Amino acid sequence: MSKSQLTLTPVETAACCSPLMREPLSADQAERLAPLLKALADPVRLRLVSIVAASEGGEACVCDLNDAFDLSQPTISHHLKVLHEAGLLDRTKRGVWVYYGVRREVLADVAALIGGAA
Amino acid sequence: MSKSQLTLTPVETAACCSPLMREPLSADQAERLAPLLKALADPVRLRLVSIVAASEGGEACVCDLNDAFDLSQPTISHHLKVLHEAGLLDRTKRGVWVYYGVRREVLADVAALIGGAA
DNA sequence: TCCATATATTGATGAATGTCTATGTCCGAG
DNA sequence: CTCGGACATAGACATTCATCAATATATGGA
Known part of the structure; x- marks a missing residue:
């Protein structure tokens, strides 16, 4: 039970136009x-995801993420946990630092389900 | 102040690949x-949107929507209100009935911002 | 005018959420 | 081995949320 996790049915992603609307x-x-x-429906978490996604290598260190917000370190840690447990962010520990990376396929699948091509 | 409402910047929609990731x-x-x-992050509201979107004419009567769920009528009414106030559903009264319709552009914009093409 | 039906509003209640402070854990440097 | 820094966890608190039963509003028909 890993992988895409949101593979609702093995069809929707392939469909051409707005799966949710057919x-x-x-x-x-x-x-x-x-x-x-x-998990995405929070301003802080949206920015977290976008910061991570826009980082080179699609990864960002928690230390950098903390600096981007006027929030306590535990609060950022909490939001990252929510995103990670939802399956949207990957977590990698390298030395003392922890890096989070975006699961682009998951994000793409969500987008495909929501909007399709309209 | 009507229209797309979520036109965050007049750019993102046009961009080719994953706006949120650039x-x-x-x-x-x-x-x-x-x-x-x-507004979308609720199972009931997701189904409401998809039922409406999949209906012919992109519209559905509240009476039909009520029947699709094992929830009280006020609860459905509440969810529809949330979706309407978020700008995702249009509301039209015809006689005694109320019809809700999907704003496909809004849904498409949200999807574009989230997933882009990845 | 009065009633039945369709939908919305109100008020209540328990559960979930975002934030903080305080504390714990893990790792590298010395 | 001990210390400091990076990150996570625990617990508390105020707020928001999903739901319901009860009630209000509006509309078409008798």
């Missing part, structure tokens, strides 16, 4: 998609 | 995107 999401699909959106 | 979201952008995601 046929209604099943209750099951909705229950699996919602936590991902919930 | 440069970090500003605090302002994040504050405007988060409420949209928050």
Whole structure:
């Protein structure tokens, strides 16, 4: 149980136009998609993801992330945990530092489900 | 102040690949995107949006929506209000019935910001 | 005018969430 | 081995949220 995790059905990603708009999401699909959106639905976490994603190598050190906000270190740590547990961020420890990286496929899948091509 | 509402900057939508991944979201952008995601980040609301979107004409009557869930009518009404106030659903009253329709551009913009093309 | 039906609003309640301070854990330097 | 720095966890607190039952509002028909 690793991988994409949100592979709701093995179909949607391939579809051409707005998957969510062709046929209604099943209750099951909705229950699996919602936590991902919930994890993203916070200004701080959105910025965290975007900072990490925009970093070279798609990775950023927690120490850098802390500096980008006017929030306590535990608060940032908490948000990173939420994003990590949702499956949106990867976590790697290198020496004393911890690096978070974006799972682009997950993000892409979420986007595909939400908007498709419209 | 109507229209897309989430037009964070007049650029992102056009960009080719994962807007959110090229440069970090500003605090302002994040504050405007988060409420949209928050509105979507609920299983019931996700299904509501998808049912409406999949309906012919992109519209659905509240009476039909109520039947699709094992929830009280006020609860569905509440979720529809949340989606409407977030700017994701349009509301039209015809006779005794109320129809909700999806704002596809909004949904598409959100998707573009989140996932881009990756 | 009065009633039944469709939808919204109100108020209450328990659960979840974002933030903080304080403390714990792990690692490298000396 | 001990110390300092990087990060995580625990516990507390105020706020927000999803849900319901009860009630209000509005509209078309008799």
